[in-house]
Amino acid sequence: MRTQYCGHLNKALAGQTVELCGWVNRRRDLGGLIFIDMRDREGIVQVVIDPDMKDVFDVANQLRNEFCIKITGEVRVRPDSQVNKDMATGEVEVLARGLEIINRAEPLPLDFNQNNSEEQRLKHRYLDLRRPEMSDRIKLRAKASSFVRRFLDDNGFLDIETPVLTKATPEGARDYLVPSRVHKGKFYALPQSPQLFKQLLMMSGFDRYYQIVKCFRDEDLRADRQPEFTQIDIETSFMTAVDVRAKMEEMIRNMWQELLDVDLGEFPMMTYEEAMRRFGSDKPDLRNPLELVDVADIVKDVEFKVFSGPANDAKGRVAVIRVPGGAALSRKQIDEYTKYVGIYGAKGLAWMKVNDRAAGLEGVQSPVAKFLNEDVVNAILDRTGAESGDIILFGADSAKVVTEAMGALRLKLGNDLELTDTSKWAPLWVVDWPMFEDDDEGNLHAVHHPFTAPLNMTPEELKANPAGTLSDAYDMVLNGYEVGGGSVRIHNSAMQSAVFDILGIEEAEQQQKFGFLLEALKYGTPPHAGLAFGLDRLVMLLCGTENIRDVIAFPKTTAAACLLTDAPSEANPASLEELALTITAAQKEQNDA
């Protein structure tokens, strides 16, 4: 029905007759003429309607915003004085010779010229997606998927689909369950990831697998999580962690180059230990110049117990952040930061303003200075590289609290004081993760998932000292977001059993849940390793938005609801009956109330 997209018109088409289909973005009546900004997927062009074309003009007079129309007209070059440089098609306009109203529009429930509440936008998502800002994001997402697929296809990866109706796995967060009608009283689970299936595909010899696949997590929702999310899921055989990382780094680097014309450079590599120590985070944002500096050795002999206590405790930590120019912080600001670290369990936030670096103890202003001596203060100032005008902020508590609180404080200071260089891109790999973490009751849990291989270790060595073991896992971090994570997998049944044993999964449970995996490991399983990227996160970063709902065509709210279609909703009682399920009486009462 069209010869061109509105957004593709340019001077080369001057004099030609074109047919356009699209929407009235704006109508203006000016000097007896009608000007229509006409919009389609590719952009906006100005259409001029001359009153001399009476038939066309009469139709144009009926037009309102968002009418769907078809225009036939002649492309003409605008005079220099009327060129609109803010518009991709601003050098031309179309003189209408024919105009057809394809479909009328009632006044919109959204006003495109002002901010609408997110609730309104989600309820009328189909209209919100007409805004070029939104449609550009969805288009960039399509480009990103397409880029990834081409890269992986060209690198010998096979796109293989894995099931959505699967068996429940205990991978941390909760499964969505799907009752079976054929097997009443039994349930499928929606996958949190295709982890086991992709490992089975390696056992089948497919060598390199990928899939861009929906995954599901029924958990309390945070701002950047959705109940369904999309993963770029990858697995390889006979490749080491180094090989996998190199290939994936190449993919992301090429993607940024192609889609944003940005060179991410070579990704630095950092151990988990270093990331936690220097940045208080397993996904450090390296655009932020602040660092945590350990000073336990310096303060371990001071009389101030708040410092020397944790400094002498094997599970304690004393670390400081030097904030350049931070001496200008007001008492009120410092109080707010103190409250902020409180969220993470810190009982206070000692501080030290450096008024005159050369003057040592005399040159600092601090409520705790009186507990410290000249040597201690100078040692801290030296180690942090402090200069006059800076502030030093102290964290002293259990290592866990200090790392979390100071890590969060570092990010907040970086943003508040605009120290984080948001014009930069900061990718890195975080490697050498701990294999297990302790809960408060002395049980070990897998930090990644129970199929992750330990780093260079036999099953016997692993069993001898599980707590301190490192895994051959790696996360890709970009600007402080974990964009991807993966590991070398266990490809040996003795090792897999050892890990299940350490995790306290009993033999019977192992068989019931993972019997097929343990069985599969018996038949010549190749060494394999993989990784999964969060596509939603990658696209968020590509688009420069911090709202994950901006990069999903039909997202759910943080309460896991679709405001457009009103899902979830009540089920047909007949369906429930067929599934042999009933809603508990207590719940029914509550819903009726």
Add this chain to the structure above:
Amino acid sequence: MRTQYCGHLNKALAGQTVELCGWVNRRRDLGGLIFIDMRDREGIVQVVIDPDMKDVFDVANQLRNEFCIKITGEVRVRPDSQVNKDMATGEVEVLARGLEIINRAEPLPLDFNQNNSEEQRLKHRYLDLRRPEMSDRIKLRAKASSFVRRFLDDNGFLDIETPVLTKATPEGARDYLVPSRVHKGKFYALPQSPQLFKQLLMMSGFDRYYQIVKCFRDEDLRADRQPEFTQIDIETSFMTAVDVRAKMEEMIRNMWQELLDVDLGEFPMMTYEEAMRRFGSDKPDLRNPLELVDVADIVKDVEFKVFSGPANDAKGRVAVIRVPGGAALSRKQIDEYTKYVGIYGAKGLAWMKVNDRAAGLEGVQSPVAKFLNEDVVNAILDRTGAESGDIILFGADSAKVVTEAMGALRLKLGNDLELTDTSKWAPLWVVDWPMFEDDDEGNLHAVHHPFTAPLNMTPEELKANPAGTLSDAYDMVLNGYEVGGGSVRIHNSAMQSAVFDILGIEEAEQQQKFGFLLEALKYGTPPHAGLAFGLDRLVMLLCGTENIRDVIAFPKTTAAACLLTDAPSEANPASLEELALTITAAQKEQNDA
């Protein structure tokens, strides 16, 4: 870890040292040497182990089928006498200089050299997929997806994801329900297709959309259905049905050309009415030369009521199939075909063998000949183009029974008598579908779905005579399989309401189920049309298999179970409690029993 794939070795690499990773496909000990057929994703190559290399030979002596190994060795050209022409790498072999057992294999539960039960194959799917026959299918599927994506990307279609957790729709077959934990007592539904979302995307102005997407149907399973299946889902704006068909035909034609080197030619177009009349099917297999020939007008005055009854009934039909050479059918074979048409409700199968075409009534042999006269017989023989040696088979009953029974008989005869030319490809478009079908109680149901547009009609015209209306729908048929189907959609709220009214969906129900669609139609909806292909079916055809499970990596059984992972399974009682659900007592008792 490798320098090459086994399957890629050839004479050009002669003399080079290669490293290979893969599996022992077969080991033979011959003349003091050990020969290993080593397999990886890309194929098989012969590895020779010389007893002079004692270390390597000792390791090789331990090898058994399906051990995962690494070989370092030298590629050498085989002497002419030892070239294996059945093997892609048959001109070369690798002389091993190093051999590492990466992982051992216990004796396999499947024997690759003989047929295993499908149950065994599904239970050990990861092993079954090692068979080149199976892995080739999965690889061809990946190529097919990749081809489709590239074609659609290059034609301006945007890959946009739609939700998996959606609101239930009444699209015929049953929805899988997913209980919500956040909104207890409420449910999501897994989509039977992204129909409404893709229409909303057109309302958003995305113009051309596609997605290769999982869809779900909780229905009684047939041989070629799976509870989850994959759709190539497509929607366009401002394109007519003709445009859409042309683009999709181009895609499928190019796909066959690229993947099979087959030219499908131009697809013929046939109305639904013609397909049902000539072939007794809405998805005729045109490789089968048999046709249904209507003869009601010829037999309407005969005394034989079995023929003249339906011939004079407006809802009746009398149709014959001429089977070339069918006079050779035995009485027993005819009895079996009679039984076969009985499945479709036919009360009998009259037949007429043409022994001597020139002799008219005298020349035929038939239990019903005595009820017919010379003119009638000659007219039937003329119309069917019968020749000596043929048989004519009669269907006379309600139009529904005759069409179904003779349509099924036509297919069976084509296969049994090898009349269907299975070396050919026969694509076609079936168009001009009826908009509605009658149930036995006089209610109208949508033949496609309730968003399908009628062919050239106003809402008023539609309401005046709904029963006979044709829709602007089209199916793509290939070799008797419906591989894709679609339609022009309703883009006008008056028309959409008219259709809902005709379908007996009351105002309140319309609002509750489709309120968002009716609302969306108010704001300048563009004309739009689309189509969805069944990817599983397309790949079945590409692979030349009739078992849909052969083209899915991890399929479910016809009872919707995964034999590998044992899904569905019992849910954790705590999870059910959290969902505020209980299994009915009756069902629990039954499951415990």
